[in-house]
Amino acid sequence: MENSANTDGGLRERKRAATRAAITAIARKLTAERGLNGYTVDEVCSEAGISRRTFFNYFPAKEDAIIGHADDELPHEVIDEFIAGGQSSPPGIISPTLLQDLVTLSLKLSENMAASEEDTRQLIGVIKKEPQLILRIIGATEQREAEFAKDVALREGVAPDHPVVQMAVVLLGNIARRSSLAYFSEGNTRPYRELLLENISAARRLFSQEFQEPAPAEGRP
């Protein structure tokens, strides 16, 4: 009989994710307090109760620990379900439920909203202290979008640079970010779900308007 730690890959992955998230939270807190050069990896390890070896197992460097790990935000099982949802249409044909399933996915991911509020506050503290890290954060966001584009492409059986895949990732990402910004804004009393659906509905009204390609102008790009 195998050890349960070996058979229950889900549990082990959750433990790994929890350790990773703890490292990131501590690294962000210390950066916000003292700046990037105001603390050592050893201090992070001591606060997290892990060894240096464990730290470098998760992150190649301090900066990477601050940015955090993409997988901690997109749970595997939710993504797998999203990908399986594309089986209703043959590969190469965009499935008719793509928008529907993207919105459902956004709502599922928002269940971790309380965690992401704390995350956002920490990141703002980091950026105030070390503004140059924003380039890495933007880079990490772009990389996550590229990863998610691969998932959408897999689901639809098309290339990741397919325009509908690209627009799905970029525009839904924007709508979700915009909605959570409104959700976390001071004085907001409306649920996230309502804000997201309002924005989706507005986007649908706009993009379902009649449209004809404008006549090209001479000698222009």
Added chain:
Amino acid sequence: MENSANTDGGLRERKRAATRAAITAIARKLTAERGLNGYTVDEVCSEAGISRRTFFNYFPAKEDAIIGHADDELPHEVIDEFIAGGQSSPPGIISPTLLQDLVTLSLKLSENMAASEEDTRQLIGVIKKEPQLILRIIGATEQREAEFAKDVALREGVAPDHPVVQMAVVLLGNIARRSSLAYFSEGNTRPYRELLLENISAARRLFSQEFQEPAPAEGRP
């Protein structure tokens, strides 16, 4: 008879815009070369052939000169035409040509694409040298979006925080940025117009899919 410099407000405004743009180009070049504290406002003035008084007439500080002036990118007459296009529908009702006119507007603005390529290169140089300026650049972009939201709201006779106005500004802005990124990417041979229209078409395909509000989950935000 009045002096032509007084009657021709358009010419004067173009001259002002040209001076402002020259100041910004020089400030960006010097920042990229020497960093923010590696040059003085006097050096910018001497290169631009203007007085300190003229400089501060245009920009309150060096950093503002680097960011540049929003009006230099959105010509008044193009915006006025866009706003007038909303008269086809009564105030409070979103005009049926909003999407069409937004795309036409994006294409008109892209006529200055060669200038904006040079701009983009300069800004990248600035950010490499002084990464913390990216927060100001993001702030300036958000301010421009807020200004443009007011224009769209005026056109439609609704409040600037109307969801369709917000989505129009955010999503079209994103599609335009995305399209110009692809246009300027190495090895691209396709015209901007084609890239923009492909993305608009993809967004329309996505957002015109059937959609039903997902059932709410119990006890979730």
